Amino acid sequence: MGHKENHRSNRVGWLRAAVLGANDGIVSTSSLIIGVTAASATQHNILLAGIAGLVAGAMSMAAGEYVSVSSQLDTIEADLAIEKQALEQDYEDEIDELAQIYEQRGLDPILARQVAEQLMDHDALGAHARDEIGLSDTHGANPIQAAMFSATTFTIGAALPLLVAWLVPLPLLILMVAVCSLIFLASLGAIAARTGGASMVIGAVRVTFWGALAMILTAVVGQIFGVVA
Structure with missing residues (x-):
């Protein structure tokens, strides 16, 4: 049995959404x-x-993700409709177009033509969607699922500094929320990097840096308005 590599690129979509949601929840709530x-x-x-x-x-987060995914799906459907119409109007030209793409990737003209014909016999629209338009998945994500996922991860992230603020006394609140939130962010960055196969240290540092900056700026703003009041 041959060796099979454990690629991580298939995790990029959900990993990005999870990290973005939780990170926004921690940073925005702790800063607030x-x-x-x-x-x-x-x-x-x-x-x-x-x-x-x-x-x-x-x-x-839910609304933004819903609109974003819905807009993406609208664009995909519009591109597929154009390609479907082209296939119906001039199938042979579409074979030539696909063959040229394979030639540019290194196949000789005869083999490129054979590959294009066989792939289009199997699934003409799918072949053009994948190799001409660059769509690896013609169905795309579900807008409602994406919205719920983003809202859930944001809520989990936001609940962490909120819990700290509820448990600690007021004189220690800023210090403890800041410290705990930075620990949460560092852990999140490290876990996300580890899941994606990147450096855990770099992942933790870059997330923690921007979180710390946001907290410092909001603390300064709050101090200014507190003095003015």
């Missing part, structure tokens, strides 16, 4: 909590702001 705390709010108001941020953020 730190900013409101720096403005000298009460712990009740801090938790209220955090919960509101969680709900609003989750819905925003």
